[in-house]
Amino acid sequence: MLNKVITVPTEETKTSPWANALKLGDLQNRAADPLDADIYKAKIIDIREQMGELARASTAPTVVEFGTSGWRGRIGEDFTLHNVRKVTRAIIDTMRTPEFLAANGYNSFAEAQEHGLVVFRDNRYMGDEFVDAALAELHAAGIKTYSAGECPTGVGSAVVTELRAAGSLNFTPSHNPMDYAGLKFNPADGGPAGPEITNLIQNRANKYMQAADFKPAEKIDPTLNEKIFPVYIYLDFLQKSQIIDLHKIKELLLANKDNLTIIIDNMHGSSRGVFEAIFGESIINQLDIRFKNTETDYSFHGVKPEPSAANQKPLIAELQKSTKPLTLAAALDPDADRIRFADADLDIDMNMFSAIALDYAIKQGLSQGVVTSVASSGFAAAIARQRNLPETAAAVGFKNFRPALAQHEAAVAFEESDGISFIGHTLEKDGIIGFLVALSAMLESGKNLSELYHELQEKYGYYYPGKSGRTIEGISITEWQKFRKDVIENIKASYKTG
Incomplete structure (x- = not known):
């Protein structure tokens, strides 16, 4: 009591x-x-x-803004069932436009209705209720739906292309804390919708917000709704991968079962059960593989559910207790589109892992280079330049990688906020494929990720990606200048090479 x-x-x-x-x-x-x-x-x-x-x-309106990854808002304040219905109606209206139909290869809205939308969510509070509100609106408009339930963002993106759907509605605010919900719309290629689409949705949604006579759809039509099991569709998708060989991964897992410790932090999110389905129970039961935070917890045991240095510390501490020579930890956010790695010796963020991923892609015979956001580390780009491979910097937001990925101009696409995808994979960031590539690189080389990273530093140069911040108040300019000088000198002393 x-x-x-x-x-x-x-x-x-x-x-x-x-x-x-x-x-x-x-x-x-x-x-x-x-x-x-x-x-x-x-x-x-x-x-x-x-x-x-x-x-x-609540029927109170809000102002809808589609940012780099859809519309997000606080549950009960601006993200309400009524406003979800309005935004869904705006998406339907956008699907009727010549811009959407032409961009997705449809001659009419009837074609889009028939191809349908994949609808899924992460593990957030009220997720099923928000999904049901959207389904009712879609069915009232005669749009077929594929209900995928709790599903990672990257998996849902692959399902869209495998089913040849017209797009997807994904209820997730990604790595935001417990108070947030969100909605992303991806068109038929499975990638994040660009501004040419999201601006149309946003404008229509804000008009509905001001409409006093808005009447929501009342019920779901079972004849238009098909329940699917997205992970099994994703497995079919992986069989066509240009970057990993799933059969080979399974063989190497069994060959190294006595030498390997793996920890996966699911962060109470939609990656729960995915790796078990990918590898199969018979293999999982033979491995030292530990899944953390698999239970439903809408408050994420009090932490911000993002792959971060702070959230990695307990994983690294546990790996350091292992006596196995190979160790790997991965933390995924609630919709599993972001991932961060570690082994017993090193915390490995995406700026670091991208170099390992590009090197692995090169070893697979891929020569398309890398695309990244302007805010990311230059290490992977430096490797591309030294190998005479193309390297491109795009604006922040994974949707800006679409041209390079869609036209197969990049083998690896990543952003410093822990998102990654690969040539021939989804146009959406996907932590699941990120983990499979990390696992492949480790198992095929017989080396931990930290060893692979240090070898790349010795070969291509020393880069030290990282970010930090401190609030400075109530000091003079002279004190500030001294503080800044001390920081620079400490960095030089800590990182003498490179």
Whole structure:
């Protein structure tokens, strides 16, 4: 029985109950006493249910903005069932436009209706309710749907192309914390919709937000809805991969079963069960492979659910206890479009892994080079230049990689925020294929990722990707200049080579 008294934050309660939930989440994560953690979690649940009731009942409009990865908002504040219906209606209207039909190879809206949309979600609170609201709108417009349930973003992207669907609705705010929900629309090629499509959706959605006479669709039409099992469709998709050989991976896993420790942090997300399905129970049961955070937890045990250095620390600590020569950890965000790696010796973010991935692609005989965002490390690009391979820098947002990937001009596409894809794979970032490439590179070389990375540094040069920040207040210009000089000198002292 929970009867312990604790202090609960009350700041911003009137304007944002979610602000208190996030503070409680931090307290839950840091609580030394399990009883305290349970109390904080119970209070988070109370706030979440309160916001859920608002999300179900509110008809208040919001301003819809499609950013680099769709529309996102706080549950119960701007992301409500009513507003989801309006945005879905805007997507339907966009599918009727000449711009959408021409870009996706349809002569009429009737063709798009027949090809249908794949609808799926990550593990967020109210996910099924948001999906059902969208399904009702789509069916009222006569659009066939494929219901994929909880499904990773990259898997859903592959399903779109395998089923030759007209696109997908993906309910996810990616790596955002517990208070957020989101909606992404991808067209028929499975990649993120570009501004030529999202601007149309956004404009129509905001018009619906101001419409006083909006009447939502009332029910799902079972005759237009087909339930699918996306991982098995994804397995068929992987058989055509240009970057990995799934049969070979399975053989090498069994050959190295006594030498290997693998940890996968599913972060309570949609990657749960995916790797088990890919490798099969008979192989999984022979491996030292450990899956973390597989249970449903809408508050993500109080942490921001992103692949980060802080979230990697417990994985690395566990790997360091292993006596096996090969170690690999991977953390995926809730929709599994972002991934970060580690072994017992090194935390490996995407800026670092991209160099390993490009080198692996080159060893597979691929010569298309790399495309990355301008904010990413230059190491992979330096490798491409030294190998006389093309390298391209695009604006931030994976949708800006579409031309290079669609035209097979890049073997590897990555962004520093832990997203990656490969030639012949999806036009969407996919942490699942990222893991399979990391596993292939390690197993085929017999070396840990840290060893492969250090070898690349010795061969191509030393790059030190990383980011940090500090709030500086109340100091003079002279003190600031001294602080900046000290930081630079410390960096030079820490990284003498390169």
